[in-house]
Amino acid sequence: MTWKDYFLEIAKIPRPSGKEEKIRGYLIRFAEEKKFAHSVDGAGNLSIDVPAAAGFETHAGVLIQGHMDMVCVKTETSPVDFERDPIPVIDDGKRLSADGTSLGADNGIALAMALALCDDPQAVHPPLRLLFTVCEEEGLCGAAALSAETLAFDRLINLDSEEDGVIIVGCAGGATFCGRRKIRREKGESAGFFRIELSGLPGGHSGSDIGKNRPNAVVALAAALAEVNRTSPVRIASFEGGDKHNVIPSRSSAVVNTALTAAELQMRLSGFLPKEAEFRLSPVSETECFPADESGTLLRLLTSLPNGVGTMSRRFADTVETSANVAVVRCKEGGEVQVTVSVRSLTAGGLNAVKEKTAAVFAACGFQAEKTDEYPMWEPASRSPLSELAQTAFRKVTGRPPQIAVIHAGLECGIFASLKPRLDMISFGPQTENVHSVSEFLDVASADRTYEVLKMLLSLC
Numbered sequence: 528m529t530w531k532d533y534f535l536e537i538a539k540i541p542r543p544s545g546k547e548e549k550i551r552g553y554l555i556r557f558a559e560e561k562k563f564a565h566s567v568d569g570a571g572n573l574s575i576d577v578p579a580a581a582g583f584e585t586h587a588g589v590l591i592q593g594h595m596d597m598v599c600v601k602t603e604t605s606p607v608d609f610e611r612d613p614i615p616v617i618d619d620g621k622r623l624s625a626d627g628t629s630l631g632a633d634n635g636i637a638l639a640m641a642l643a644l645c646d647d648p649q650a651v652h653p654p655l656r657l658l659f660t661v662c663e664e665e666g667l668c669g670a671a672a673l674s675a676e677t678l679a680f681d682r683l684i685n686l687d688s689e690e691d692g693v694i695i696v697g698c699a700g701g702a703t704f705c706g707r708r709k710i711r712r713e714k715g716e717s718a719g720f721f722r723i724e725l726s727g728l729p730g731g732h733s734g735s736d737i738g739k740n741r742p743n744a745v746v747a748l749a750a751a752l753a754e755v756n757r758t759s760p761v762r763i764a765s766f767e768g769g770d771k772h773n774v775i776p777s778r779s780s781a782v783v784n785t786a787l788t789a790a791e792l793q794m795r796l797s798g799f800l801p802k803e804a805e806f807r808l809s810p811v812s813e814t815e816c817f818p819a820d821e822s823g824t825l826l827r828l829l830t831s832l833p834n835g836v837g838t839m840s841r842r843f844a845d846t847v848e849t850s851a852n853v854a855v856v857r858c859k860e861g862g863e864v865q866v867t868v869s870v871r872s873l874t875a876g877g878l879n880a881v882k883e884k885t886a887a888v889f890a891a892c893g894f895q896a897e898k899t900d901e902y903p904m905w906e907p908a909s910r911s912p913l914s915e916l917a918q919t920a921f922r923k924v925t926g927r928p929p930q931i932a933v934i935h936a937g938l939e940c941g942i943f944a945s946l947k948p949r950l951d952m953i954s955f956g957p958q959t960e961n962v963h964s965v966s967e968f969l970d971v972a973s974a975d976r977t978y979e980v981l982k983m984l985l986s987l988c
Contacts, residue, residue, distance in 0.1 A: 593637020734936025
């Protein structure tokens with residue numbers, strides 16, 4: 528079977544973060560059929576040991592690594608249940624996408640290519656350990672639970688990158704904040720309660736896509752309401768938006784209480800929302816909302832928290848150094864408001880700065896903020912023999928040298944480096960666009976090239 532055959536098989540298997548048992552079972556059955564030794568640790572991470580090809584038995588081994596889970600997002604009309612249903616893959620011959628859901632190329636492509644190596648009679652390689660982790664998309668939890676002993680070899684190829692022709696040699700570190708505050712509710716001052724639903728924004732990965740300056744649906748709606756509130760009081764009854772800490776929100780909604788008519792509110796909002804946004808306004812039967820001052824505080828919080836690009840790297844051209852993503856807002860029963868923010872940086876100093884600013888804004892608005900899911904950055908090594916071999920492999924396969932870069936997203940490599948500082952690592956992958964969104968797609972020709980580069984690299988190891 529080819530990488531594409533395996534990818535289409537994997538797409539049939541539900542694998543949301545924290546619920547990887549079905550995909551792990553599939554991979555274990557694969558190992559058993561091949562009679563490969565395998566083990567599962569306490570967190571659910573799976574290791575499969577693949578013997579060396581003939582003539583490579585004495586060569587130093589290589590870890591091939593990816594994660595089993597995927598970010599599960601869908602359109603409002605999609606019927607897919609991510610815990611039961613297959614991903615509805617669309618294959619037009621040039622690219623793979625999905626009908627109304629995320630595709631899961633992040634990181635199904637790593638699983639598919641690793642399995643294809645084991646079937647390919649032309650693949651020659653040293654001893655391999657296929658290391659498949661769990662819960663990467665929910666804070667790198669599987670990698671954080673690994674022991675150094677699992678990283679049995681001194682070289683590791685991570686297949687969790689999304690730009691063709693690029694070798695990643697470093698990544699951002701980051702953290703997630705969850706701010707909470709209970710806000711009292713009271714009877715609305717006017718009869719006008721309206722639901723505003725904002726949609727149509729592209730969303731995307733809050734690391735790799737943050738430099739594209741895509742509008743954030745939560746911040747965009749809050750900013751528009753704050754502008755209306757300057758001249759015509761708007762009181763918030765509820766505010767919802769976002770799904771995952773590492774996804775730029777593509778839609779949001781709010782229920783507001785105002786003396787404006789529906790037509791007046793629609794006209795004023797339209798002047799402040801992003802041009803590409805779609806929004807719908809409808810009357811609702813709510814009777815309670817937050818007081819005017821508390822509504823203003825919530826809007827001030829959502830528009831003052833760090834969001835988008837903070838600073839650009841001086842070391843790597845056109846690379847974001849620090850960023851933040853106002854990822855999720857929820858109004859719970861009882862009046863508690865929860866806001867989740869993800870922050871990232873390529874440097875320790877930059878990460879501290881954006882963490883301090885985020886915490887300060889939460890505190891200024893009376894929110895108790897808890898920092899969770901902090902993960903380390905992967906700082907580029909001064910020299911990487913594996914990277915040098917990979918550059919040779921790229922030139923042999925494609926006829927051109929690859930770009931050497933760092934990625935603003937978090938990779939499990941940061942944790943691996945903290946577990947085993949001498950580990951020689953690189954990350955690369957095929958061209959995948961709009962990951963973590965319903966517009967995600969995988970370029971098939973790029974994936975073909977990437978697989979050939981992987982084979983060539985292993986033959987040089």
